[in-house]
Amino acid sequence: MINKFLYPNGGSETYIFKLGDYLKSQGHEVQYFGMEHEGRCVGNAVNAYTSDMDFHGGSKLSKLTYPLKTIYSSEARKELRLVLDDFKPHILHINNFNYQLTPSIILEIQKWRKEGHDCQIVFTAHDYQLICPNHMCNNPNSGENCEKCLGGHFLNCTKGKCIHGSTAKSFVGTMEATFWKWKGVYQYIDTMICCSQFMKTKMDSNPLFATKTVAMHNFVDKVEWKDTTKKDYILYFGRFSKEKGIHTLLKVCKELPEIQFVFAGTGPLENEVNQISNIKNVGFQTGKSLEKLIREARFTIYPSEWYENCPFSVMESQMYGTPVLGANIGGIPELINVGKTGELFGSGSCTELKKKIESLYRNKELTQQYSSNCKEIAFDDIDTYVKKLMDIYKGSNKEGRKVYAKEQ
Numbered sequence: 001m002i003n004k005f006l007y008p009n010g011g012s013e014t015y016i017f018k019l020g021d022y023l024k025s026q027g028h029e030v031q032y033f034g035m036e037h038e039g040r041c042v043g044n045a046v047n048a049y050t051s052d053m054d055f056h057g058g059s060k061l062s063k064l065t066y067p068l069k070t071i072y073s074s075e076a077r078k079e080l081r082l083v084l085d086d087f088k089p090h091i092l093h094i095n096n097f098n099y100q101l102t103p104s105i106i107l108e109i110q111k112w113r114k115e116g117h118d119c120q121i122v123f124t125a126h127d128y129q130l131i132c133p134n135h136m137c138n139n140p141n142s143g144e145n146c147e148k149c150l151g152g153h154f155l156n157c158t159k160g161k162c163i164h165g166s167t168a169k170s171f172v173g174t175m176e177a178t179f180w181k182w183k184g185v186y187q188y189i190d191t192m193i194c195c196s197q198f199m200k201t202k203m204d205s206n207p208l209f210a211t212k213t214v215a216m217h218n219f220v221d222k223v224e225w226k227d228t229t230k231k232d233y234i235l236y237f238g239r240f241s242k243e244k245g246i247h248t249l250l251k252v253c254k255e256l257p258e259i260q261f262v263f264a265g266t267g268p269l270e271n272e273v274n275q276i277s278n279i280k281n282v283g284f285q286t287g288k289s290l291e292k293l294i295r296e297a298r299f300t301i302y303p304s305e306w307y308e309n310c311p312f313s314v315m316e317s318q319m320y321g322t323p324v325l326g327a328n329i330g331g332i333p334e335l336i337n338v339g340k341t342g343e344l345f346g347s348g349s350c351t352e353l354k355k356k357i358e359s360l361y362r363n364k365e366l367t368q369q370y371s372s373n374c375k376e377i378a379f380d381d382i383d384t385y386v387k388k389l390m391d392i393y394k395g396s397n398k399e400g401r402k403v404y405a406k407e408q
Helices: 011-025 060-069 074-087 104-114 155-159 167-183 197-203 246-255 270-274 287-296 312-319 350-362 364-376 382-393
Strands: 091-094 120-125 191-194 213-215 234-239 261-266 279-281 299-302 324-327 342-345
Touching: 011 382, 074 104, 091 104, 104 120, 120 382, 155 167, 191 197, 191 382, 197 213, 234 287, 246 270, 246 350, 261 287, 270 279, 299 312, 299 350, 312 324, 324 350, 342 350, 350 364
Parallel strands: 091 120, 120 191, 191 213, 234 261, 234 299, 261 279, 299 324, 324 342
Antiparallel strands: none
8 A cells, every 4th residue: 555644644544544454354465655754553564664745844955855856756766665575565556645755656666567576556546636736626726626737738737826826836736747747657557546437537538547547436434324313403514615615605504594504624714604693613523423413414515616526524424314415516416316315506506505405494304305215325335345446456347447436
């Protein structure tokens, strides 16, 4: 398992840790490669890792060398080779690697393969990094979704200042993407796993990737079904930020003062959330407290305005028996059985969102039926996911790429 962070940091780390543990339980041997860090909780037998890279600190000299290190890392190649020679893996499962590990690791794996080692290179795309230098297909300055870099037109990243609003950082992103396109490094990846059919369509805009992609929704833990008495509130749980559609949702909340909303989360728009009288902000929640909030809500809202891939929140809500009103964007529609376990509205549309909220809130019988229908939800658990993954690991999916994600 290759991932730049080997400590709990986000979704890709949760993915590799759970997947690695499960594979070990099935008798496979698993080791990890990535950056060294004080919080590292997995590793490899020879203790070979790249140096921790802190883009926000360090000396002036290190900051000057970072642009080169984020494009190509001879250290990553050298350290990875130590692991390859010792462990001799049959599968190299790559996850997030750009900037800290760099695609140079793929060159080292290919060199190792040419020396007579038979192994598959599998890549799980957790974001749009290989087709968009800022990972999101969204311009952070305008807030608009953007596909200008698709097809390899990466200079648009610099023109739009798409990385942290900085021309310099965006130029480095452009250089990184352009260099590796020119080197043709991604041809050596055998299979690219996309966590939604939507993401697959975007990845397939690159003709090379189109021959390698497979759509597979992420796995989720099994959840015990409980018949729960619903309370009269609508729940949003997640980050309070613009790309999540919070501005649109807040505007609608103001226009529906008779309806109680509960927000669970944190983020840059927290002050705006706290200023609306019919919103109860309970802060960031996890575990049993979050589960109770979800189970008791009439329905949840997922109003995102960027190209979400496979949002766990949408799956989690339905697994706990609570229907979802989701924005019709990205991979969200693939996760909702429309008219059975939830409904969709036009992303960014205040008018449509307001109309849908009013309609669902007034019709308790309908939302209760949607809730009951959630009992039939069958997202892949890790057992099912790994069965599909084994086909990929064995290379048996090369003839005609499968779409494992549910299609609407």
